[in-house]
Amino acid sequence: MATHSVVYSEGSLHGLPSFPDESNLTNLTALVTGANGISGYHLVRVLAANPKRWSQIYCLSRRSPPDNFFEDLGEAATRVKHIAVDFLSKPAQIAERLKENVQKIDHVFFFSYMQTQQKGSVLEMWSDASALAEVNSKLLSNFLDGLRLTSLQPKRFLLQTGAKNYGFHMGPATNPSFESDPRVTLEDNFYYPQEDALAKYCEETGAAWNVVRPSYIIGAVRDGALNFMIGLAIYGAIQSYLKKPLDFPGDYAAWDREFCQSTALLNAHFEEWAVLTDKAGNEAFNIHDGQSFTWGRFWPYLASWFGIPWNPPEADSSKFRIWAHWNNSFNVQSPGVV
Ligand SMILES: NC(=O)c1ccc[n+]([C@@H]2O[C@H](COP(=O)([O-])OP(=O)(O)OC[C@H]3O[C@@H](n4cnc5c(N)ncnc54)[C@H](OP(=O)(O)O)[C@@H]3O)[C@@H](O)[C@H]2O)c1
DSSP: OOOOOOEEEETTEEEEEOOOOOGGGSSEEEEEETTTSHHHHHHHHHHHTOTTTEEEEEEEESSOOOHHHHHHHGGGGGGEEEEEOOTTSOHHHHHHHHHHHOSOOSEEEEOOOOOOOOSSSGGGTTSOHHHHHHHHHHHHHHHHHHHHTSSOOOSEEEEEOOGGGGTTTTSOOOSSOOTTOOOOOSSOOTHHHHHHHHHHHHHHHOOEEEEEEESEEEOOOTTOTTOHHHHHHHHHHHHHHTTOOEEOSSOHHHHTOEEOEEEHHHHHHHHHHHHHOGGGTTEEEEEOOSOOEEHHHHHHHHHHHTTOOEEOOOSOGGGOOEEEETTTTEEEEOSOOO
């Protein structure tokens, strides 16, 4: 049987989901963990823009969101409450914070994430997989244990993981990836114990789950360390200040490589749709913006935003350095036009 959905556009975003004006879709309460991070912040923006649907939004993280977080929400800020909680503390302490502040939860969105101290350069950021797995599994399992100690009973629990689920951080992976693809067990991966802990919680409590797996995320937020656009913008700003062209810091293989990204605001619209759609319950979803691009296509735009000329890759390969990384599992000819 054919099904129909009404979609709408807002600014540069198109095909956004709309929802019927039904009583089960009004006066909802959301709990967003990691709300001052890149994913959580944009989700709060999307939910807060619908006062009839979302009457209360609880945001959990250790630090308060910055002032502009609330200022930018305008009158919607009155429906958004921040609760300072450290998910590395004991579940009983997390439960206490929840009991003190939260009366009801309809839907949970989990975006908490900790980057462990990395060894070596930024390219080694995923190299200590066991440490990442240990700390990030704890964030979720402590929170779930804390929830169990309260009478709060969400209908849906959405966990955001990502493309590392398929091993893209270790090297090339099968493309397109399917949500049903087997796990990559070459090293620890925190997404797997997180998914297992969530499945167990949902089995015990009757809540439905979602796992959403975006690609590289972009979006403006304080401390957005994982947003590669920040580095590119800083490079553009410096070249512009120095009145130099935007040289491409890679080779032609990189210039022509297809790349995709997942805009945080678009992810947020998708994630709201996922929890509000009954048929999407207990499903994992890969998501990205839907239009692949190459750096060669992007580079002239970046240069134009800074009003500077640009250069394609350096053709003389003797000017490149070869860097071995990712546990030496493969070599990458990359940044470093010297
Ligand atoms: N960013 C990307 O490009 C990307 C791409 C694909 C998938 N993902 C995945 O998406 C998920 C969310 O990542 P993100 O990039 O949105 O995260 P993020 O921007 O780094 O935000 C992480 C959030 O977690 C909170 N947090 C950190 N430690 C905490 C603790 N001990 N207790 C409570 N809260 C804590 C942080 O706030 P406080 O520091 O104030 O506590 C912050 O709000 C992760 O699984 C990540 O792997 C990210």
